[in-house]
Amino acid sequence: MKTKSTTKNIMNTIKRKSTNTEKKSFFAKLRHLIENANAWGIFVMGSTFVLMFGSAYLAYILQNDFTQLHLERRSTMIGLIFMAVAAVFFVFKLSFFIYTFIRFLKYKAIQSVSNEELPTVTVIVPAYNEGKQVWATLKSLAESDYPEHKVQLLAIDDGSKDDTWNWMLEAKKELGDRVSICKQPKNMGKRHALYRGFNEGIGEIFVTVDSDSIVDKDTLRNLVSPFIVDENCGAVAGNIRVLNNNDALLPKMLDVSFALSFEFVRSSESTLNSVLCTPGALAAYRATAVFACLDQWINQTFMGQPSDIGEDRAMTNMILKQGFHVLFQRNAYAYTNVPEKFKGLYKMFIRWGRSNVRENIQMSKYVFNNFRKGPKAGTRLLFFSQFSRIVLCYPFVLFMLVFVVTHPLLFISSTFVSILVLSTFPVLFYAKRYTLIESFWAYSYSVLYTFGLFWITPYAIATASRRGWLTRELPQK
Secondary structure (H helix, E strand, C coil): CCCCCCHHHHHHHHHHHHHHHHHCCHHHHHHHHHHHCCHHHHHHHHHHHHHHHHHHHHHHHCHHHHHHHHHHHHCCHHHHHHHHHHHHHHHHHHHHHHHHHHHHHHCCCCCCCCCCCCCCEEEEEEECCCCCHHHHHHHHHHCCCCCHHHEEEEEEECCCCCCHHHHHHHHHHHHHHHEEEEECCCCCCHHHHHHHHHHHCCCCEEEEECCCEEECCCHHHHHHHHHHHCCCEEEEEEEEEECCCCCCHHHHHHHHHHHHHHHHHHHHHHHCCECCCCCCCEEEEEHHHHHHHHHHHHCCEECCEECCCCHHHHHHHHHHHCCCEEEEEEEEEEEECCCCCHHHHHHHHHHHHHHHHHHHHHHHCCCCCCCCCCCCHHHHHHHHHHHHHHHCHHHHHHHHHHHHHHCHHHHHHHHHHHHHHHCHHHHHHHHHHCCHHHHCHHHHHHHHHHHHCCCHHHHHHHCCCCCCCCCCCCCCC
């Protein structure tokens, strides 16, 4: 991953960018974008709009063909069944979106409690081949405005093959007793590095931070405050933004996607006390909840194979199963590096997809039981929405392939029109929260996902038992 010279420079750049975009007019932002954009970025954005609006015009021309297609489907039993299933699924997804939006409107981040009320925390930073970036991560954590005597900062080198350990030593030299560093005897995987941190930690709350992430000064206090306000809180998810979104097109797209995934989806899940995944980049766990499932977590297997991926989703699942609340803190920011190349992106998504399959299976074993006090219908609805994507994945892909072969023009036009309509919400959401100009990358991301990454979920289902981090050995920048 790309390294930064100092933590202060990174955070100043992020904040300066946010402040400048708030003050500039729309046309000033547009001019700034054009002046600073590269030719490839302009081509991608321009092509996206040409394809969407061109397809909308094509769909208008092909109205009679769409009508004929619907008539043909109605004339056969298979067609009628398909239309009925599609209609039911559409109504469910629309209803679920409205429900999610209503829950989102009810969400409010918990404000930081006083220094006296803040609990002791152990911050665990596992690192593998991060180079200088781990130093920047530790610096940003050390600069937090959390009471120093209440923070234990642990950095664990998971058998890196580069100079990560040297940069940890540099951080130790600079930060002194504020950070403890250790090195695994060999590369054992992120889960084992975290396991070591959990066992060596002495805090009431464990905070996990990826070694390619930077946090705001108030991130830690905002992240752990829910544990004081809600005694039933077992875990908290942080708000993840993209750190390297000035470096390539994929990070720009992912930043918009992350905003929707965290600030919209997890906000709504939080109102149900059931955030389904606390991200590895920034999460907090009540120590008692961790130790209640730690042996099960470190020894977790799937189809006879040790689980070496999805450690964050697995921990979240096990804490939910204990009956604890899992919340989201929108005011606890971490900025993390994401893949800048397509190969790194699809491998990351495959890893996430496999974890999603595994943990949905695990969740199905308890979600319909009396796993906690209080309302559980919302949690079950969240599970059903996630599981339905897995169940309907293969039928959807099969239908898409048949549609492509039999009616290519109708497929192309309807798909791009759907992208134009459905992606407008994330565009508006990001524009409201951050900047309008950058929000348009949601359209390009949807095109990329629809045509370049549609195979991820079916492939992840078929290979759910495979091990491997996939992106750990990619060349570092």
